[in-house]
């Protein structure tokens with residue numbers, strides 16, 4: 001057995017709850033103020049604070065202490081924070097996931113009695129925005145759903161497609177986007193995918209990479225799909241684009257909110273708003289961000305055939321999807337989308353020389369979470385590189401979310417149907433930029449010993 005395999009084996013045998021590792025400098029049991037609060041600030045409070053859909057706030061010791069047992073379980077099982085990838089592949093920013101050491105700190109803290117610690121050890125609290133505030137500043141434009149979405153107390157989940165006029169009179173580039181559902185609806189709203197319906201040559205023109213993702217095709221309610229702006233979900237409420245990059249919102253654009261609401265036992269009303277921060281008028285960032293979907297199980301340009309096929313009781317059903325980059329590009333992030341049978345998804349680059357490189361491996365996919373994985377250093381690829389998405393579905397009774405292992409499952413919008421979509425955000429770069437990038441890499445390589 002190789003060293004690497006041995007290490008792997010050893011680490012998987014080591015119980016996470018072992019107190020072998022002394023995690024604090026002075027061998028004292030960890031305290032909330034000194035050891036745990038910084039971890040919660042970095043990895044939990046974004047979601048666990050008042051006015052969000054998370055079940056409790058973890059801002060203070062008083063709020064956290066009653067949840068200690070549950071925190072131990074969720075953190076040791078790596079269920080919290082939600083981050084479902086093989087952490088050995090790729091480097092992400094932001095990356096809220098906990099290191100083994102941080103997990104041991106939290107576990108030791110609970111097991112040693114969840115002490116508060118000395119007041120002077122407590123870090124400055126983070127000044128989180130309230131549920132009402134726009135987090136990234138005053139928006140240049142706010143677009144609101146025209147009517148309330150009414151979610152009755154009981155019944156099936158709802159998947160409305162709601163259109164709103166942006167009122168925008170000229171093309172503008174987006175610096176940031178933030179989505180704000182009504183506060184009373186935050187528990188009911190699982191996610192909303194927000195699209196811009198606009199006459200978008202980049203998506204449908206000759207160069208389009210979008211042939212099987214044509215934004216002019218219509219959804220189940222007869223609305224045009226539009227091009228993706230953002231997927232809102234708990235903990236994923238907005239995007240700020242890196243300097244020099246942005247999405248384009250065109251004059252006359254309509255905004256489409258494609259939501260997923262669960263009834264929660266009482267009637268709730270939602271009127272989601274979306275706030276945009278723009279680049280100054282007339283200013284375009286160097287690179288326009290494009291969101292595209294690679295479908296696994298829906299091959300073929302423009303063909304909307306149902307080729308996703310998940311047989312009854314099958315535990316590991318694989319589908320593949322490919323897209324050839326028509327121009328050099330920089331890949332910014334990857335986000336898998338499947339339904340209840342979703343199990344795993346991988347994004348791979350097949351290089352021009354045939355070499356294959358896994359960019360992200362989502363090995364513990366969980367339908368309850370819509371997580372985007374942003375690359376710390378977005379990888380750059382020449383034209384002709386093939387992006388390859390592989391999906392795996394589990395239709396066996398071992399899958400705790402499976403509503404009916406005896407059903408054959410195909411492609412569809414209902415949650416009991418399934419999907420296999422790898423969303424990517426990327427920018428095209430010029431041939432010259434690509435050459436500069438490649439030359440830079442070559443220099444770096446030849447400069448190393």
Ligand code: HEC
Nearest residue numbers: 043044047053054055067070071074080081082096234235
């Ligand atoms: C992306 C948002 C998000 C982040 C980040 C996050 N949580 Fe959660 N957490 C939730 C939501 C939503 C739920 C409720 C759904 C569920 O139970 O899975 C939850 C549930 C929990 C629960 C279960 C509560 C119960 O009912 O027993 C615990 C414990 C928890 N989180 C702890 C943490 C800790 C500790 C961290 C940081 C290390 C963290 N979470 C990070 C969103 C988040």
